Amino acid sequence: MKKISLLSIIMFLQLLFVNAQYDWDNIPIPANAGSGKTWQLQVQASDDFNYQFLPSTNVTDFGPGNNKKWYNKYHNLPSGAPNNFEGPGPTKWMQNHVAVSGGHLNIWASRIPGATKSFVGSSGNLISRPETRAGCITNKTRVKFPVFVEASIKVMNSSLASDIWLLSPDDTQEIDIIECYGGPGDDNRNGFFANKIHLSHHVFIRPPNFKDYQPADFNSWWQKNGVNQWGGRVVRIGVNWVSATRLEYYVDGQMVRVLDDTAVQTRLADGTWQYTYPAGVTSTGVNGQLVRENGYQKMNIATSLNDAKNKSNISVIDPFNYLNNQRRFTKEMDIIINVEDQSWQAEANRSATDKELENFENNNLLVNWIRVYKPVNASNFVNTEISNNSARTLTFNEEEKQELAVFPIPAKDVVNISSKDYVQAKVYNLQGLIVLRKDVADGTLNVSSLEKGIYVLELAKANGESTKQKIVISK
Structure with a gap:
């Protein structure tokens, strides 16, 4: 021989x-890593859910084999102690509403007949609604810009929220990857929201002087031609958190929205771009208010993103300086995936009904995979995730x-x-x-x-x- x-x-x-190793290997990364950069997979934050995790009534770490990537509850306090927040509005997050099977993460909702939960409504009054039990998980690895996070999910055919989001441990900075109320309801009461994905973020001042800003322009409720409802559809959705003042949103591999310091660009339903900037605020201090028109934040239209930025002096990240840090996203964030019954939906009586919740499939959020990448210098890195059937070199x-x-x-x-x-x-x-x-x-x-x-x-x-x-x- x-x-x-x-x-x-x-x-x-x-x-x-x-050859390929992950479920997403043949799917190109749509975001640009930057000049001289390439994308590097963050293994610990990513998951294609090709293992089994059974529902548990206890707070439990889980992941593939001995590699525990998640825990089955809302994120912990900055100290690491458990966070006792049960969920917004009538939501009650339950550990036993989470499982991994069949190559998917499953997070679902249910209701116990007669169980109710009270919460404070928009006018400060106490509201009681049927309690909605649902699941929530948190990744054990935090992320910070520059980073690209993308997931493939099957949106619930429900008026409950299908959510993937990033949240700082102190609950002051939030980036929503997807917030979608994808089902119209049996009586079409949620029809207005069923064909929209909310591409949004929040900045907060926490109690006792609670304040919450999120974009309120009409284009933040993103629509796509030919989609009458997102419920029941499989969608790829991601955020490229480029810098402290720039966010890029991607749907099915296509950039659809950009927030860049003081201006916004959005791909409209017909595929054309619209470039906008805030028409005004009453003040850029913490007591400021948005100028609104027909219920939405009023925006001026420009000819390009640079044109909009040149004409704008109002931050689209933190217009009222709630963060007191030059209006920027600066903190590490937890990756959270959950189902919830939002307080404003419940207050408007658009929550899923008892009868609708009997349909498990419609109220079960399926996550096929979630992948996280950081840009690294291409000159000294051999890319292990070149996509779209390209090869990967071993060194x-x-x-x-x-x-x-x-x-x-x-x-x-x-x-x-x-x-x-x-x-x-x-x-x-x-x-x-x-x-x-x-x-x-x-x-x-x-x-x-x-x-x-x-x-x-x-x-x-x-x-x-x-x-x-x-x-x-x-x-």
Whole structure:
């Protein structure tokens, strides 16, 4: 048998191309990473839900294997202590309304006949409505700009909210990736909102002097030609949090809205762009109010985004300086996915009825996957997620190899990994195919299923960094 030198193998593997590994691999990243940059997957914050997690009445961490990425409740306080907020309006978040099965995250709503919850209405009066029980989860990894977060979901055919959002631990800064009330209801009472996705954000002053700003322009309720209701539809939706003052929204791979400091651009239902800026406010201080027209924030129209920015002196991020930080998004944020019965919907009697909630499928939010990327310098990074059927090159980082020990070599049943920094392993054969993928948070990889031969082991850290080493399997 002809002998092949180790150097020849390594040279071959450096040119080796490998196939897809995640559910989103063949889906292009629509956002631009920036000049000289490329996207790097943040493994610990991303999930394609190809595992099982059963409903639990207890607060439980869950994720693939031993890699616990989420917990099944609303995000914790900045101190790490549990947050006792039950949910907005008549919502009561329940741990046992969350499960992972069939390749999806499932978060659903239900109702106990006769159960009610009271909340403060828009006029300051106490309102009582039927209690809506629903699920909520929080990612254990926080994100901060620059970052791109995108998810594939099946919107509920319900007047309840299908939500994915980012929220700072102190609850003062919020970026909504999707807020959608996708079902019209049996009597069409929610028909106005069913064909719209709210592309929005919030900045808050928390009690005792509570204040809440969010964009109120008509275009923030985004519509698409041919969509009569979002409920029951699968949609890809993402936010590119570019900087402290710029947000880009993407729907089904297409940029549809941009907030850039003092101006907005929105892709209208007919596909054309409209460039706008605030027509005015009563004051840019904390007691200021929006100038409104027909119930919406009044906006002036410009010829381009730059034209709108040149004409505007009012922030579209924080017009009343609630954050007291030069009107910017500056804090790390938690990724939250949930179903909720919003107080303003409930106050207007648009909540799902008892009868509608009996239809589990219509009130079950399905999340196919969520992926998170950070831009990194392209010059010293080999992209492991080049999309749309393009190839990915394997390279070896000699410096990391010196710090990492993988043993025994050759291995028979188990490979031990000296560093606990690595959370996921992939094994490639010499044809570039992934033949094994496992979580390795415990520092071991079971390779008993592999045939005798030479393979490449790729180990990834929670932050997306990875390294590759040759391994040999003997039998």
